[in-house]
Amino acid sequence: xxxxxxxxxxxxxxxxxxxxxxxxxxxxxxxxLFWYVQYSRQRLQLLLRHISRESIKGFTADLNKGETxxxxxxxxxxxxxxxxxxxxxxxxxxxxxxxxxTILRVKS
Amino acid sequence: xxxxMQNPRHLVRRRGQEARLRCSPxxxxxxxxxxxxLPEEGLKFMVYLQKENIIDESGMPKERFSAEFPKEGPSIxxxxxxxxxxxxxxxxxxxxxxxxxxxxxxxSGTRLTVV
Numbered sequence: 200x201x202x203x204x205x206x207x208x209x210x211x212x213x214x215x216x217x218x219x220x221x222x223x224x225x226x227x228x229x230x231x232l233f234w235y236v237q238y239s240r241q242r243l244q245l246l247l248r249h250i251s252r253e254s255i256k257g258f259t260a261d262l263n264k265g266e267t268x269x270x271x272x273x274x275x276x277x278x279x280x281x282x283x284x285x286x287x288x289x290x291x292x293x294x295x296x297x298x299x300x301t302i303l304r305v306k307s
Numbered sequence: 308x309x310x311x312m313q314n315p316r317h318l319v320r321r322r323g324q325e326a327r328l329r330c331s332p333x334x335x336x337x338x339x340x341x342x343x344x345l346p347e348e349g350l351k352f353m354v355y356l357q358k359e360n361i362i363d364e365s366g367m368p369k370e371r372f373s374a375e376f377p378k379e380g381p382s383i384x385x386x387x388x389x390x391x392x393x394x395x396x397x398x399x400x401x402x403x404x405x406x407x408x409x410x411x412x413x414x415s416g417t418r419l420t421v422v
Contacts, residue, residue, distance in 0.1 A: 235413075285349060294352045294355055297351070
């Protein structure tokens with residue numbers, strides 16, 4: 200079965216420090232992977248997807264098929280990055296399989 | 308464009324009652340997905356619908372849960388005879404096409420509390 204694992208429930212960093220939110224997956228085919236973010240009291244929003252290889256709000260994520268990982272990175276954390284982050288895998292092109300999420304807290 | 312609209316935002320039901328959750332997709336979106344988020348867990352897929360069709364209901368509990376997306380009106384997730392374990396946040400998402408790479412737009416969710 201397809202699975203997405205986010206090993207950290209909470210990641211706490213200081214402002215200006217680098218951030219890496221881990222995501223590992225298991226999938227038999229060619230995965231389509233996404234990162235979603237949920238800021239406090241707001242709806243879930245798409246942050247980025249691996250097929251577009253873009254950088255949004257300074258975040259990047261590289262798909263590593265050898266390690267089956269799609270870690271989310273940002274070189275310098277900002278306080279407004281504090282949120283819940285979900286890694287997700289698109290199964291057969293429609294439904295999403297989500298990880299349990301990681302809360303990122305950026306301290307000043 | 309108002310985005311994906313879910314109502315109510317909060318719903319309290321007594322055990323044994325019925326809960327009806329509504330989702331209006333974004334304009335131009337004909338694909339609707341329902342997800343459930345239990346406390347301390349990620350979102351779990353429940354059902355995928357197009358207008359008048361259930362495409363994939365592999366995540367739906369076998370009993371008490373049903374979903375529809377009629378030709379006119381919002382998609383409805385219906386939970387009959389609710390139990391405490393149904394307390395969760397229920398999210399709806401819509402997309403313009405079948406493939407996930409079009410991107411999903413999520414609603415704000417309905418928080419169901421069973422007392």
